[in-house]
Amino acid sequence: MPDASPGPLPYRMSPEDRRYYLISLLAVPLVLALILFLPAGHLSWARGWLFLVIFSFATATATAALWQINPEIFAARRRIQPGTKSWDRVLLACLAPAALAIPVIAGLDDGRFHWSAMTAPVVLLGYLLWLLGFAGTAWAQAVNRHFEPGVRIQTDRDHHVIDSGPYALVRHPGYSAACLMFVGIALSLGSWWAVLPALLSCLLLVVRTRWEDQTLQAELPGYRDYAQRVRSRLLPGVW
Numbered sequence: 001m002p003d004a005s006p007g008p009l010p011y012r013m014s015p016e017d018r019r020y021y022l023i024s025l026l027a028v029p030l031v032l033a034l035i036l037f038l039p040a041g042h043l044s045w046a047r048g049w050l051f052l053v054i055f056s057f058a059t060a061t062a063t064a065a066l067w068q069i070n071p072e073i074f075a076a077r078r079r080i081q082p083g084t085k086s087w088d089r090v091l092l093a094c095l096a097p098a099a100l101a102i103p104v105i106a107g108l109d110d111g112r113f114h115w116s117a118m119t120a121p122v123v124l125l126g127y128l129l130w131l132l133g134f135a136g137t138a139w140a141q142a143v144n145r146h147f148e149p150g151v152r153i154q155t156d157r158d159h160h161v162i163d164s165g166p167y168a169l170v171r172h173p174g175y176s177a178a179c180l181m182f183v184g185i186a187l188s189l190g191s192w193w194a195v196l197p198a199l200l201s202c203l204l205l206v207v208r209t210r211w212e213d214q215t216l217q218a219e220l221p222g223y224r225d226y227a228q229r230v231r232s233r234l235l236p237g238v239w
Helices: 015-040 046-069 072-076 086-113 120-143 173-188 195-219 223-229
Strands: none
Touching: 015 046, 015 086, 046 072, 046 086, 046 120, 046 173, 086 173, 086 195, 120 173, 173 195, 195 223
16 A cells, blocks of 8 residues: 555564565566466577566566665565455455556467567667556565555554655656556557556556555545645646
């Protein structure tokens, strides 16, 4: 959840959390490899390997940084917490397959059937968008100990408004960054067809942003004042 307390509180990661994220750090690239190369039908897909290597390096780097800056984020993001809004559970159930379809379709397209003809500069643009989005997400998580996967008012975790870092620019920077990543993944994997589920994922995040913002203004003390100071939800000066 992208709106929270004024800074990370002292936190000591439990051995369980450490084991969970060390295993995840190894398992996620393996799962991504399956998602990419099973649809491609072979292991000689160069763009798939390039993306997998860059993704693994970026993930390891961000994890190491967050481990030092805001280790509590790992426990916060392990699962959907009790109290998550019912409408958000529905949105997440739609968002997950839409986002998963991006690399799957890219594997079918650029890896197997070659429906798209994408030039190297467009692929490079995709990596730029993806890396900007990835960095933006990591920045938001670094300053926000309440960056949970579900929308709820975290009364059990001293939920407060935060207005530093990327939250001084837009109210929901995690969603802004995610939109960049969705489109960036499709382009970096060389698939115009994969842009379609990427745009659908972005649309679902726009809906989520609107509903979450309404929830926060109604239920989180101080958020209305924050919304008056930071006018934009996703894109500075636009919306």
